[in-house]
Amino acid sequence: xxxxxxxxxxxxxxxxxxxxxxxxxxxxxxxxxxxxxxxxxxxxxxxxxxxxxxxxxxxxxxxxxxxxxxxxxxxxxxxxxxxxxxxxxxxxxxxxxxxxxxxxxxxxxxxxxxxxxxxxxxxxxxxxxxxxxxxxxxxxxxxxxxxxxxxxxxxxxxxxxxxxxxxxxxxxxxxxxxxxxxxxxxxxxxxxxxxxxxxxxxxxxxxxxxxxxxxxxxxxxxxxxxxxxxxxxxxxxxxxxxxxxxxxxxxxxxxxxxxxxxxxxxxxxxxxxxxxxxxxxxxxxxxxxxxxxxxxxxxxxxxxxxxxxxxxxxxxxxxxxxxxxxxxxxxxxxxxxxxxxxxxxxxxxxxxxxxxxxxxxxxxxxxxxxxxxxxxxxxxxxxxxxxxxxxxxxxxxxxxxxxxxxxxxxxxxxxxxxxxxxxxxxxxxxxxxxxxxxxxxxxxxxxxxxxxxxxxxxx
Amino acid sequence: xxxxxxxxxxxxxxxxxxxxxxxxxxxxxxxxxxxxxxxxxxxxxxxxxx
Numbered sequence: 001x002x003x004x005x006x007x008x009x010x011x012x013x014x015x016x017x018x019x020x021x022x023x024x025x026x027x028x029x030x031x032x033x034x035x036x037x038x039x040x041x042x043x044x045x046x047x048x049x050x051x052x053x054x055x056x057x058x059x060x061x062x063x064x065x066x067x068x069x070x071x072x073x074x075x076x077x078x079x080x081x082x083x084x085x086x087x088x089x090x091x092x093x094x095x096x097x098x099x100x101x102x103x104x105x106x107x108x109x110x111x112x113x114x115x116x117x118x119x120x121x122x123x124x125x126x127x128x129x130x131x132x133x134x135x136x137x138x139x140x141x142x143x144x145x146x147x148x149x150x151x152x153x154x155x156x157x158x159x160x161x162x163x164x165x166x167x168x169x170x171x172x173x174x175x176x177x178x179x180x181x182x183x184x185x186x187x188x189x190x191x192x193x194x195x196x197x198x199x200x201x202x203x204x205x206x207x208x209x210x211x212x213x214x215x216x217x218x219x220x221x222x223x224x225x226x227x228x229x230x231x232x233x234x235x236x237x238x239x240x241x242x243x244x245x246x247x248x249x250x251x252x253x254x255x256x257x258x259x260x261x262x263x264x265x266x267x268x269x270x271x272x273x274x275x276x277x278x279x280x281x282x283x284x285x286x287x288x289x290x291x292x293x294x295x296x297x298x299x300x301x302x303x304x305x306x307x308x309x310x311x312x313x314x315x316x317x318x319x320x321x322x323x324x325x326x327x328x329x330x331x332x333x334x335x336x337x338x339x340x341x342x343x344x345x346x347x348x349x350x351x352x353x354x355x356x357x358x359x360x361x362x363x364x365x366x367x368x369x370x371x372x373x374x375x376x377x378x379x380x381x382x383x384x385x386x387x388x389x390x391x392x393x394x395x396x397x398x399x400x401x402x403x404x405x406x407x408x409x410x411x412x413x414x415x416x417x418x419x420x421x422x423x424x425x426x427x428x429x430x431x432x433x434x435x436x437x438x439x440x441x442x443x444x445x446x447x448x449x450x451x452x453x454x455x456x457x458x459x
Numbered sequence: 460x461x462x463x464x465x466x467x468x469x470x471x472x473x474x475x476x477x478x479x480x481x482x483x484x485x486x487x488x489x490x491x492x493x494x495x496x497x498x499x500x501x502x503x504x505x506x507x508x509x
Binding site for chain 1: 464466467469470475485501
């Protein structure tokens with residue numbers, strides 16, 4: 001399978017299954033488009049007619065081009081067949097029962113009252129609660145016990161707002177550091193915070209112990225303060241921005257992400273990106289809102305077109321700043337063409353419910369943070385392990401080939417089948433697909449690949 | 460005349476031969492985990508050998 005598109009002045013051809021990417025001239029673009037459905041003679045005669053008034057394109061050019069396409073096919077870099085299906089699920093089979101990442105719901109409560117919150121202001125449709133040290137410690141032990149030979153273990157402190165239970169966070173990290181050497185493990189911690197409680201103590205701790213920090217900021221003050229308000233209805237922008245700036249300035253190059261949400265209120269999210277840049281942040285992420293159908297924050301069909309246009313404009317801005325020596329990172333455009341994941345990973349799905357789970361303040365296990373509160377997907381708990389094997393099985397079976405829509409999608413080896421939670425909320429089954437999410441993902445990949453091409457060709 | 464320029468990428472078919480160690484990051488694509496697909500991840504075994 002191939003995917004062809006034109007963007008940023010480039011004619012781009014992706015050979016989906018080999019991962020090869022080609023930048024081609026207009027004749028090659030046309031040859032490739034017709035190659036599988038027409039004979040050589042038909043293609044040559046078709047293109048001779050199309051380019052008959054072009055002095056710069058001769059018949060021998062067209063013939064030469066045809067031969068080059070043919071050679072690439074023979075070399076396994078064009079029209080490569082998908083022979084990976086029998087490998088789907090192999091990685092999960094091989095690592096069956098191995099857990100390598102936990103999302104610790106350290107606080108099911110929040111000091112902000114954002115109406116678009118997928119976690120219903122941190123409560124996840126349940127009671128407010130914080131995780132005790134004992135539950136957290138048992139969760140870390142559960143992870144170590146179930147991680148097999150896996151050395152790198154990921155733990156995200158999540159909420160609600162995890163800094164509302166900061167003492168427990170610190171104690172859990174201390175415990176993990178004490179035991180990781182003994183078990184030959186390496187904990188990588190992440191903190192996701194709204195910033196309200198950031199102080200010097202939090203900054204020192206985060207810079208020392210957190211391999212990544214996700215900071216929630218929606219961009220323009222009026223956009224941010226529209227949703228991200230306290231319980232008195234006051235916007236949080238002025239309160240948190242100076243704190244984020246202090247944290248980022250002192251981070252010394254360690255990873256962080258300024259992470260915003262765009263909604264129906266700001267499909268023109270590039271304006272929010274620009275505000276983030278002006279504030280001094282250059283590791284950025286903006287995500288479409290995840291909400292129930294019909295929610296006022298939901299992106300409409302016309303918003304989708306605006307968003308896609310914004311993605312292109314964002315790519316152009318990144319390129320311009322890259323050339324000017326003022327680069328910034330947009331998380332969704334990060335793509336490692338030479339050092340990216342192997343094919344097993346690419347076809348295995350996201351890992352939720354198998355190698356990755358969320359832990360509630362009470363120690364219950366769910367496939368991921370977005371399923372917390374969905375009783376039928378409660379997998380078990382950190383004391384007895386996974387007991388709802390039927391539910392786990394649904395997740396274990398998720399891979400690129402388990403969704404019929406993915407089979408014909410050129411982006412499948414870049415997304416691995418998408419988000420089970422988005423699929424569930426959109427279609428009622430984890431094996432469905434969230435069409436709007438797919439549409440935006442594909443647009444992002446086209447832009448990300450174009451950016452990499454521009455950078456490689458520049459060198 | 461060069462009609463086609465091939466960009467350097469990892470060959471996915473070849474990666475079937477020595478892949479699958481499973482040390483790579485989990486790939487959360489949902490809310491607040493900032494939607495990392497597969498594409499923006501690094502191969503841990505490649506990273507170590509670099």
